[in-house]
Amino acid sequence: MLARVYSVALVGIDALRVGVEVDLAAGLPQTVIVGLPDTAVQESRERVRAALRNSGFIHPQRKVVVNLAPADIRKEGPSFDLAIALGVLVASGQVASQDLETFCWLGELSLDGYLKPVRGCLAMADGVRAMGLKGVIVPQANRAEAAAIEGIAVYSLDHLNQVPEFLADPGRFLYQGTPTPLTGPSLGLDLSEVKGQSVGKRALEIAAAGGHNLLLVGPPGTGKTMLARRMPGILPPLTREEALQVTKVYSVAGLLKQQGLLSERPFRAPHHSASAAAMVGGGSFPRPGEVSLAHQGILFLDEAAEFRREVLECLRQPLEDGEVLISRTRQQVTFPAQVAVVMSANPCPCGPKPRPGSSQPVCVCSPLQRQRYWNRLSGPILDRIDLQVQVENLKPEELISLRPAESSQAVRVRVVQARLRQQERFQGLGLTCNAQMQTKHLREFCLLDEAGRGLLQMAIQRLGMTARSYDRILKMARTIADLSGSPTIQVSQVAEAIQYRSLDREGKLLAG
Ligand SMILES: [Zn+2]
Incomplete structure (x- = not known):
């Protein structure tokens, strides 16, 4: 039978x-x-x-x-x-x-x-x-x-x-238990706990609002990791569909610890010794890697220049496509990988520290050492970073300041508003945020007035920026305008966006 x-x-x-x-x-x-x-x-x-x-x-x-x-x-x-x-x-x-x-x-x-x-x-x-x-x-x-x-x-x-x-x-x-309702992020880590760092916080807000990737450059101990860890808390809450996707990834990876759907955006911080397979997934029966475990959340690459080049290289395709494709004999498997990348890096390989008698960090690297260090990052992944921001040591008055800083909740309200404006604008175009705009979209949605164009041209000439930087500045300016609820891009918003290309601006970092 x-x-x-x-x-x-x-x-x-x-x-x-x-x-x-x-x-x-x-x-x-x-x-x-x-x-x-x-x-x-x-x-x-x-x-x-x-x-x-x-x-x-x-x-x-x-x-x-x-x-x-x-x-x-x-x-x-x-x-x-x-x-x-x-x-x-x-x-x-x-x-x-x-x-x-x-x-x-x-x-x-x-x-x-x-x-x-x-x-x-x-x-x-x-x-x-x-x-x-x-x-x-x-x-x-x-x-x-x-x-x-x-x-x-x-x-x-x-x-x-x-x-x-x-x-x-x-x-x-029949199991009678009801699914636990989606609770929304618990905000265990709050931006208000971070003292000072107004530039870093603003960059985090812009990155969250426009879906931009972010690089934080600064000496050790300036709170780069502290900032990055607070990024999931200012992103919009997961929708039910997104939460389902995230939970499915964790279920397939065998990492689901709780009941019900995951309601917080993931934050993954793989160690710099991670292999390519650990990063993008693999195995003869493929399992999701870090970039998929970070789906709908943050992939944080701490000390990004310490990662092996081929590991960074294999992140290129997932970041481009929002998914990982793993090919095996007789089978192709895709895992979702829509992530925002936050990287941190020391300004140079010695990781400059303040020396006795000076509050400013002192670097002991040769120009060649600095050049090599930045070359490691420059190709594969730096290309995909919109915001490059320098994070400095706190000034003494910031350290002792008792003024309460703004909470993650307050920042998230602005981020959600900015995201709504983008969704309205991109209806029917298959885009969800400013960072995804292609050149043709820039021509339609990022028009500058006379003053804005003049400023941007001057920046390009004076600072020797590339065409790619030009596009990135336009996208960021669009996000900054969305955050302030402005339908057009103002010249001040262009000026602010130029500030966030610090590697371009301060060619010295790259040139040594
Ligand atoms: Zn150094």
Whole structure:
């Protein structure tokens, strides 16, 4: 007899329906699994056999053929165990077989028949919802995770021996927990805790408002990391759709620690020794890397010049496309990667510190050393940075100032307003923020008046800026205008934007 039940396979963060067909045939007792299974799926033969026996069922003394369809998608992991065991039970007539096609079965079996949680359960449950199936059956430990998906019934089983009871009365196993509502960012870190740093804070606000990438340059101890960590708190709250995407990435990576959808924008700060695979994802069954774990949030590269060049190089495509494409034999996987990059760098390799008798940091690098240092950054990734800002040591009066600084909440209100203006402007163009504008959009949305054009031309000539810098200044000026609610770009806004090209402006940093 042939049985067919359903499960799902993960491709990236998306789920595909997999038909699990089980056929009992005459022949030597053995189990064969076909349909591109990996080792963990192959091993499911042994788990299923033992789990059936230890749950009071019989493993048929026949040839058991299991086909996982479609055959051209690679199947990985132990999450098909439950579906295979059910297929064997149905094919051998040990349980009733009505209504099976309306459910999707997920779960790893232990040898004693208990169900163990599976990785990526939330992403799989979302896939099941999209397929229009009636419900998903998951291990008890996964039920709260799966229940974060609205619009699908979640049933949970603890042990394989509950399957007959479930088929007789599914309602008893329905999980009644409601998904935790989206709470919005908790703002654990607040901008008001950062003293001084008015330029750094303003740059953070502009970067958040226009979706710009940001480089903070300054000697050690000036609070670059402190500033960067507060960036997620001034970005607009995640929408439900965005939160779902972010949570799916964490679910697939096996990093989901809480119930319900993640409601805070991620902040990822990989160490500078990180490999390319850790950064963009990889493995024979690809897992998301740091750039995808930072999706809809911040990827912070602290001491950016210390990262290996090839690691920075491989960030180029994801930053360009907003997604990571990983190619494997027979399979291509994409992970989302819409991130804002915040980098920090010392002005030079020695990391200048104040010396005795001087409050200003003293550098001991040769011009050649400085040149080499900046060359490491200049190619692949500096090209994609709109704001380059110098962060200085606090002045004594700033250190002791008791005046309360502005809160993240207050800044976020302006950022949200500026984002709304951009959405209105870009309706139907497929853009979401100013940083994404192409040259043709600049001509339409970033018109300057006579004075603004004159100032920008002068800056270009005097400072020897490139055409690329020109475009970036226009985009930033547009964001600064949006923050102040101005439909046109004022000359003062152009002037402010020029300030944020400090590497261009102070060619000395690059030239040594
Ligand atoms: Zn130095």
